[in-house]
Structures are given as structure tokens and as C-alpha cells.
Amino acid sequence: MRQGQAVGSILRGKFITFEGIDGAGKSTHIGFVADFLAARGKTVVSSREPGGTPLGEKLRELLLHEKMHLETEALLMFASRREHIAQVIEPGLVRGDWVLSDRFTDASFAYQSGGRGMDRGKMEALEAWVHPQLQPDLTLLFDVPLEVARERLDATRTLDKFEREQTEFFEKCRGEYLRRASQYPERFVVIDSTRAIPAIQSQLSQVLEKLL
Numbered sequence: 018m019r020q021g022q023a024v025g026s027i028l029r030g031k032f033i034t035f036e037g038i039d040g041a042g043k044s045t046h047i048g049f050v051a052d053f054l055a056a057r058g059k060t061v062v063s064s065r066e067p068g069g070t071p072l073g074e075k076l077r078e079l080l081l082h083e084k085m086h087l088e089t090e091a092l093l094m095f096a097s098r099r100e101h102i103a104q105v106i107e108p109g110l111v112r113g114d115w116v117l118s119d120r121f122t123d124a125s126f127a128y129q130s131g132g133r134g135m136d137r138g139k140m141e142a143l144e145a146w147v148h149p150q151l152q153p154d155l156t157l158l159f160d161v162p163l164e165v166a167r168e169r170l171d172a173t174r175t176l177d178k179f180e181r182e183q184t185e186f187f188e189k190c191r192g193e194y195l196r197r198a199s200q201y202p203e204r205f206v207v208i209d210s211t212r213a214i215p216a217i218q219s220q221l222s223q224v225l226e227k228l229l
């Protein structure tokens with residue numbers, strides 16, 4: 018089921034993930050992408066991680082607000098993901114829908130391995146166990162320097178457990194995201210998210226046209 022294509026259960030839809038450090042602008046653009054695809058006749062499912070299912074949303078509450086051991090955090094992220102794949106992602110792709118997810122496994126590499134320092138081999142083992150064949154068709158990495166992300170976050174909301182982390186943590190998350198983008202250039206597109214929203218949407222339109 019690699020790249021959203023047929024194997025066994027026949028995945029006919031496309032899977033697009035949105036990544037970036039907190040405040041980079043992912044959520045701002047998901048609605049635009051959904052509307053762009055819907056206007057071209059695609060059935061779109063928008064979801065998020067952690068979360069996206071009733072159980073996943075309960076896990077999200079714990080993950081965003083409770084202190085816990087690093088490996089507990091990683092395992093709960095993957096527990097939420099397993100449910101999300103079973104309940105939302107795979108059924109959507111089998112139906113032929115375009116599934117948009119605000120974060121997926123690249124976030125676990127960025128935050129739990131990059132930011133918190135969990136062994137990357139253990140993360141790879143979790144990925145291989147939970148979704149050995151499924152990978153996004155496209156990963157949009159919204160990239161901004163930390164100061165920009167922080168300024169945007171501070172302007173808007175009460176910060177959760179991750180958003181209260183220090184600069185060094187987010188430097189490492191961003192570094193790991195960019196490393197993953199270099200490792201998987203076939204599915205990653207890095208978006209310079211310091212630009213104005215219309216300029217970003219123009220780039221997104223071009224990227225999406227190629228996937229249609």
C-alpha cells in the first residue's frame with residue numbers, strides 16, 4: 018500500500034500530510050487544500066493526529082496535557098495513529114477519497130526523536146510495525162524559523178504541553194523535519210511559510226495540480 022496505490026485492499030485515493038513545528042501554518046492551509054480538491058471533484062476527508070477518531074481524541078487530551086515518559090508518549094502517538102489508519106485513513110483511501118491529515122509519522126520523528134531524543138531505530142521499528150506499507154503520497158512541510166512560529170503562536174492561543182517547550186526543542190524538531198525532507202524527496206515539498214498566505218496558496222495550487 019505504498020504511496021496510496023494498490024496492494025491487496027486497493028487504495029485508490031491519495032494521502033496528503035501536513036507537517037511543521039507548532040505555529041508554522043499547517044492548519045491555516047488545510048482548508049484551502051480541501052476546497053481546491055473539492056472544486057476539482059475530489060471527495061476530501063480532513064483529519065488530524067494525534068486524534069482523528071473518538072479514541073484518538075481522548076489520547077490527544079492526555080498527550081497534550083499530561084506529563085509522561087518519552088516512550089509512553091511515542092507509544093500513545095502510535096496507538097492513536099493505528100486507530101486513525103484503521104478507522105479513517107485506509108477506509109477513505111479504499112473509497113477513493115483524498116485523505117488530508119494534519120500531522121502523521123514524520124511528526125513522531127520530529128518531536129519524539131528530534132525534539133526529545135528518542136532513539137531513531139525504535140521510531141523506525143514502530144513505523145514498520147504500525148504502517149509497514151502505507152506512506153503519504155505527498156507531505157507538505159511548512160517551514161519557518163522558530164521566532165516566526167513563536168510569534169504567531171503567542172498571538173493566538175493558550176499553549177499546550179508541546180507549545181510550551183523551549184527554543185532548543187523546536188530547533189531540533191525543525192532539523193529532523195528537514196532531514197526527513199532530504200531523505201524522502203519523492204514525497205516531501207518544503208513550503209517557505211514565512212511568505213504571505215496568498216503566495217503560499219499559489220505554490221500549493223501548483224503542487225496539487227501535479228498530483229491530480
Ligand SMILES: Nc1ncnc2c1ncn2[C@@H]1O[C@H](COP(=O)(O)OP(=O)(O)OP(=O)(O)O)[C@@H](O)[C@H]1O
Binds near residue numbers: 039040210212213217
Ligand atoms: N503565512 C502566514 N502569514 C502570517 N500569519 C500566518 C501565516 N500562516 C499562518 N498564520 C497565522 O499563524 C497562526 C498559527 O497558524 P496555524 O494555526 O495554521 O499553525 P499550525 O502550524 O497549524 O500550528 P499548530 O501545529 O500549533 O496547530 C494563526 O493565527 C495563523 O492565522
Ligand SMILES: Cc1cn([C@H]2C[C@H](O)[C@@H](COP(=O)(O)O)O2)c(=O)[nH]c1=O
Binds near residue numbers: 039066122128
Ligand atoms: C502526531 C504527533 C504530534 N505531536 C505533537 C505536535 C504538536 O505539538 C501536537 C499536536 O498539536 P497540533 O496543534 O494539532 O499540531 O502534538 C508529536 O509530538 N508527535 C506526533 O507524532
